[in-house]
Amino acid sequence: MFKKVLIANRGEIALRIHRACKEMGIQTVAVHSTADSDAMHVRVADEAVCIGPNASADSYLNVANIIAACEVTGADAVHPGYGFLSENANFAEICGEHGIKFIGPLPEHIRMMGDKITAKETVKKLGIPVVPGSEGGVDTDEDAVRIGAEIGYPVIVKATAGGGGRGMQIVRNESDIVTAVNTCKTEAKAAFGNEEVYIEKFLEKPRHIEFQIIGDQFKNCIHLGERDCSLQRRHQKVLEEAPSPVIDMETRMRVGGIVADAMANFGYEGAGTIEFLYEDGEFFFIEMNTRIQVEHPVTEMITGIDLVREQIRVAAGKKLHYSQDMVEFHGHAMECRVNAEDPFTFMPSPGQVTQYHAPGGLNVRADSAVYSGYKIPPYYDSMVAKLIVKGYTRDGCMMRLLRSLEEYVIDGIKTTIPLHIELLHNKDFQSGDYDIHWLEKFLDAHNNPDD
Known part of the structure; x- marks a missing residue:
């Protein structure tokens, strides 16, 4: 069993992980931004390390500082909680390269399921039912029109790397499909750095x-x-x-x-x-x-x-x-x-x-x-x-x-x-x-x- 777990998160989930660790006899390390110096998870953990200023990009998403905190404190595992780096395959790989166990799935599984098209293809092969939709990304306007007609309207256009409702649009007729695909591509590129989108059947009252x-x-x-x-x-x-x-x-x-x-x-x-x-x-x-x-x-x-x-x-x-x-x-x-x-x-x-x-x-x-x-x-x-x-x-x-x-x-x-x-x-x-x-x-x- 691990001797010391670094909790790479904040708020209630950081406290939740701390409690589970302590009940298992595991020491905990809290990391925090300057804004969270008086947070409860910082107060109750066995050790605490400040990993950066207020902004998430400079603290809770700062991989180098989190790895350094592990090495300074001797933590042999990292629990990422949810959000932040919890579904970041690169972070999981970097932890492994430094001899630190990432408490979560294998990096390749995170990567596969983080891409919605790959995830859909994977689970379909495993026998899990999927929403009817495009086999992969939609590359051209002609593809968009053809796929929409094959699936039947209404459809929904989604960003492959999307989440939180961004890069997503409902389309109810063929005349709007091309505009919707191009709009979603622009949004996806800005939000996720990946403009690929796909099309699925839109369910009215699921x-x-x-x-x-x-x-x-x-x-x-x-x-x-x-x-x-x-x-x-x-x-x-x-x-x-x-x-x-x-x-x-x-x-x-x-x-x-x-x-x-x-x-x-x-x-x-x-x-x-x-x-x-x-x-x-x-x-x-x-x-x-x-x-x-x-x-x-x-x-x-x-x-x-x-x-x-x-x-x-x-x-x-x-x-x-x-x-x-x-x-x-x-x-x-x-x-x-x-x-x-x-x-x-x-x-x-x-x-x-x-x-x-x-x-x-x-x-x-x-x-x-x-x-x-x-x-x-x-x-x-x-x-x-x-x-x-x-x-x-x-x-x-x-x-x-x-x-x-x-x-x-x-x-x-x-x-x-x-x-x-x-x-x-x-x-x-x-x-x-x-x-x-x-x-x-x-x-x-x-x-x-x-x-």
């Missing part, structure tokens, strides 16, 4: 369903069921739940089994998530995330399996603690992402937290690095907490989540807690009748009541 998997170095791989992440704004998840209200146990085990077997054959190591669009009883692969995800506690709540601990174990060369028949699902869990933003306009609201009180009680978990007096910096992602609760039933879970949200105190800044409270009072959400477009329509109606 849900976003993702399956959590974890594999070891011995080609053992299990799935931990699905999460429903359909409540999204501008392709950013807002609230997640597990299990999905529209997936039954037979479907869960069938699709989960397909995914786990495919990833075992692929030789995948570590935690990963296979993401699908789900419509009319069919699953269509959209991408794979080769890291721990923000919403992993939802899965932990209903399975009792510590995903970060398993990540660390398999990275150290251990076999998975669990076989598929040991995985059991109990109850229902939901996670609210609490952001330092106006709850309905989503304008950022950094600043000093004057009072902080997390809710408690049975099956209530608040993952946050915030404390009273902490000043939330304006330089990073706006998420400041995740509130996760579990109930025996979905209705019971919603009641517990509502109670916990009403109990949560984060004063001095605006947060998205009022939005979550409104969502829990909404009849569509209560019935589970929503898709990936539902939240934006809800917000539009809230913000423009007279339209």
Whole structure:
């Protein structure tokens, strides 16, 4: 087992990794920017190293400084968390070249799944269903017109290296396809340094369903069921739940089994998530995330399996603690992402937290690095907490989540807690009748009541 893990991240995920390490008897190193010198992960870690100024590019994305911090402190492994360098194959390779274990998949797997066209081709060969679309990148205007006609409108143009909704456009008729492809290429080049785009069938009212998997170095791989992440704004998840209200146990085990077997054959190591669009009883692969995800506690709540601990174990060369028949699902869990933003306009609201009180009680978990007096910096992602609760039933879970949200105190800044409270009072959400477009329509109606 590792003796010392450097946590190449910040905020609640850095604290989450620290806790898992300490429970395993592993020393921790926190790295931080100058803006995060008083952050909670810096305060609790065994050692802390400043790796640069406020900007992420100069600190949390500064590979040379992170490697130097490993060498100075004697860290023998790096956990990248999510975001930043977590899906950077070059960083994983550099760690290996310096004798430092990257707690995550092999660099070649990160690289393959980071390119959406390669990922789609790979999983298709492994037997995972995919969205109908172009076989590769779209090179010419003629290709765009031909592919659009073959798939049938509406279609969606996506950047191969894209994410976060950038380099993406819906096209509903042939007359717009060429303009959309060229626009997306320009956006993709500016955002990702790669102008390649591809075309897929656009599903009108899908849900976003993702399956959590974890594999070891011995080609053992299990799935931990699905999460429903359909409540999204501008392709950013807002609230997640597990299990999905529209997936039954037979479907869960069938699709989960397909995914786990495919990833075992692929030789995948570590935690990963296979993401699908789900419509009319069919699953269509959209991408794979080769890291721990923000919403992993939802899965932990209903399975009792510590995903970060398993990540660390398999990275150290251990076999998975669990076989598929040991995985059991109990109850229902939901996670609210609490952001330092106006709850309905989503304008950022950094600043000093004057009072902080997390809710408690049975099956209530608040993952946050915030404390009273902490000043939330304006330089990073706006998420400041995740509130996760579990109930025996979905209705019971919603009641517990509502109670916990009403109990949560984060004063001095605006947060998205009022939005979550409104969502829990909404009849569509209560019935589970929503898709990936539902939240934006809800917000539009809230913000423009007279339209």
